[in-house]
Amino acid sequence: MEISLVFICCWLIWYLFLITIRDENGGMFYGLTTQSIIGQYQKQYQIPTTHIILKGKTITSRPISGDHLHMAISIWIGNTARQAEHDRPIHQPIPYESLPTICTYPGEIAYTKIWPHLGIHTHCDGLIHIHPWSAPQALRQEGRKVVLGVWFDQVGIKYRQHSLEFLDGQRYDNNATHRWRIAEYICYNNSEYTLYEDHFDEIWLGHAYGSYIVWYGTSSDPPPSIASHIDRLTQVGATGFDGHTYPHKCGILL
Numbered sequence: 168m169e170i171s172l173v174f175i176c177c178w179l180i181w182y183l184f185l186i187t188i189r190d191e192n193g194g195m196f197y198g199l200t201t202q203s204i205i206g207q208y209q210k211q212y213q214i215p216t217t218h219i220i221l222k223g224k225t226i227t228s229r230p231i232s233g234d235h236l237h238m239a240i241s242i243w244i245g246n247t248a249r250q251a252e253h254d255r256p257i258h259q260p261i262p263y264e265s266l267p268t269i270c271t272y273p274g275e276i277a278y279t280k281i282w283p284h285l286g287i288h289t290h291c292d293g294l295i296h297i298h299p300w301s302a303p304q305a306l307r308q309e310g311r312k313v314v315l316g317v318w319f320d321q322v323g324i325k326y327r328q329h330s331l332e333f334l335d336g337q338r339y340d341n342n343a344t345h346r347w348r349i350a351e352y353i354c355y356n357n358s359e360y361t362l363y364e365d366h367f368d369e370i371w372l373g374h375a376y377g378s379y380i381v382w383y384g385t386s387s388d389p390p391p392s393i394a395s396h397i398d399r400l401t402q403v404g405a406t407g408f409d410g411h412t413y414p415h416k417c418g419i420l421l
Contacts (some may be wrong), residue, residue, distance in 0.1 A: 200293070209237060239396040244384075253322065
């Protein structure tokens, strides 16, 4: 009887004081304090606490609508740097694999893909530009959905688990000697980086003034950032939805 009473009392205390928070994808976090929930979110998704937003019963992360930030991206094929990427055309005609004999419509186009603006793109300046507010609300990508895979889509890079194919038709596959890797520098002027060898499309893009080096080669050591891309990065700002500077530690105030 005493054990049952103790159990019931503990359950009531837990139930009355437990905080339940839902993230943007429907995940649930439980804790006795909001700080413990923020800590769980940070640990699970590897997002700095400065970029986590707790609003009511919902927890999310930046960038969100109203944020405007940039990061550099440098792409190398062996010892050759690719030119800065450009946003892809919005329309992509897809031809028939084989024209049905019963089809009497003229032309060779089966359908047309549409690649709308999603607020994660480039200005052909070697930078990733992120401003979710510029996309239609129904298509807007925010928080943990702001990932490199979306930028790949916007510039016409087709990512497969073992290859990258560019809009100009160049494709490079991992093989016995060469492979794709990405180095993520949280600040462009840092010496330390995080190395990715797969799941490139899931890399979160929330670090203002960060630098991403994407390279195809034999070495596991990254080549340098493309200097002109970094020069451009130091000329742009990082503003937040709240009117303050978007959080970063790169020593740039514009």
